[in-house]
Structures are given as structure tokens and as C-alpha cells.
Amino acid sequence: MVAAAMTRAETGQTVEVQFSPRAALDRRITLILRRFDIAGDAPRLIAQAFDGTSQFARELRLENARLEAEAQSAGKTRFLANMSHELRTPLNAVIGFADIMRQRLFGALPDRYAGYADSIHEAGGHLLALINDVLDLSKIEAERYELAVETFDARDAISAAIALVRLQADDRDIHLAGVLPPHPLAVTADPRALKQITLNLLSNAVKFTPKGGSVTVTLDAIGPYMELAVADTGVGIAPEDLKRLGRPFEQAGGADQRSQGTGLGLSLVRSLTELHGGRMTIDSTLGEGTVIMVRLPVIAFASRVEPTAPAAKPEPVEA
DSSP states (O other): OHHHHHHHHHTTOOEEEEEOOTTOTTSOEEEEEEEEOOTTSOOEEEEEEEEOHHHHHHHHHHHHHHHHHHHHHHHHHHHHHHHHHHHHHHHHHHHHHHHHHHTTTTSOOOHHHHHHHHHHHHHHHHHHHHHHHHHHHHHHHTTOOOOOOEEEEHHHHHHHHHHHHHHHHHHTTOEEEEEOOSSOOEEEEOHHHHHHHHHHHHHHHHHTSOTTOEEEEEEEEETTEEEEEEEEOSSOOOHHHHTTTTSTTOOOSOHHHHTTOOSOHHHHHHHHHHHTTOEEEEEEETTTEEEEEEEESOBOGGGOOOOOOOOOOOOOOOO
């Protein structure tokens, strides 16, 4: 090891090497080698030796702590994945039975019980969405999430997400608009993931936009990138909160805003975006609104539908 370091140092590099002396294998020596060229004389190799035992011990402790933290994180991820999977089955039954009561399939219900059925169905749906987010994040952290990539029209996934959020926006008197390309936009991506990205962004925008505001989703293609932007006229995000957003369970704003979510939505958006090799950016002004941009290198040039040539104009006919 030392001989190899000396060979590299002779070429003009500054080389640092750490080794254990034969007489004290429990210690570490740090050796720094430099070449000095002296005019009129042969070049010299200068070596500085330090006792690096304490530094090596610190690095070893840090490495052990890192490995332990990774093991604990992996255990937490497995636990969350298993618990989420076990919770979904009975929760689906609860939602299904509540839906049967809401639809009065087996007869009328007193108004109070009907209201309870509506509340059970709504709360169950919210909890199921949360569990699905936790399960997806757990799969991503455990590197078990596999993208089902196919070529499709991106407008379909965006339109489906807009339709799902439309009722929520109407209930809050929020104007929801989609600006989509007039022609098919072929992308090679996971359609479920793209729909989930859009749905999470729209749900967040509607949730934090006051009554009478607006939310606009824009889809476009620039070179190989598909750009998806969701803009709102909501409460905005403080500069000190921007850096934290996108990590699991991180939220912005005051206690009233934090109580409206769990901090998983944007984290899932960022993770799914990065799985596609893309990037998520957030631009926000407190009190004015937020724009979240997702750029994915997924444009399928070979599958893009070219616009057809305009039809020839008919010859004028005299009356």
C-alpha cells in the first residue's frame, strides 16, 4: 500500500495513505507524500507521518452509527409496509359496508344513522388514502417499488386526476382549470404514478387555497421533458419551510394548516418524480400562492402524434 502511494506521489500527486504498522496492528499511521522539484537537483519525495489512530476510531464509530441507523430505518420501513398491508384489508370492508348503507341497498335508514354512514365512508376513504401513501413510500424506501412503464397519452392521466379533485374544489368554491395540449402528448412512464403525482399536487393546492381562489394545472413538453405545473392562489409557503418540504411527514405553516394533512403527499410526489429520473421544484410567496413544477424526461418522440396537414380550401362557387 505504501509502495503504491510512493509510486503515485512520484508522478506529482499529493497522496495520503493510512496503514497499520506490523509492530502495532491496533494503531493507524497516516502518511502524506508529496514530490518537490528543486532546480538543478533531483526531485525529492517528502513524507509526513501522523498518528491517525484516534481519527480512525472516530470514523469507525461514525460508520457503525450509520449502519445501525440504516438498519433501524429498514426495520421501520418493513414495519410500515407490513402494517399498511394488514390495515388495508379490514379498512376496505369498512368502506364497502358504509357504502352499502349510504346507498340504502337493504332499506331505508334513519337520518342520524345515514349521516353516520356518510361520516364512516368519508373517514375510511381518507384513512385508506393515507395508508396507500405510507405503503408506497415504504416500498420506495425499501427499493421495492417497480414502475410499470408504458407509452400513453399524458393528458389521460392528468384529466383523470382533475376529475377526481373537481368535486372537492367545487365544494370549496375554488376554480379548478386544466391547460392541456390540443394534441396527444405521448410519454413513456408509469401512468398510475403520473396520475398519483397530479392528484397529490391538486389535492394539496385545493386544500390550502381559500374559498373563491383558483388552482390551475398546466401540461406541456419541452424537448425530452414533460413539464407538469400546478399553481394556486393559496396561503403560500414561508421561505424557511421550503427547504423541509418534500421529506416524509414534514409540513409547513401554522398548527391549523398542519392539522389538514400528514406531510406525505409532497414526499410521495418527489419520490415518484425521482424514480422517473425527474425533478420537483417549488416556487412560493407567502400570502400569494404556490407553483410546483415536475419535470420528467419521458417524452416519447417516436410515438408522438404529428399534427395532420390542414385540408385544402374548397373552390369558391358562384351563386
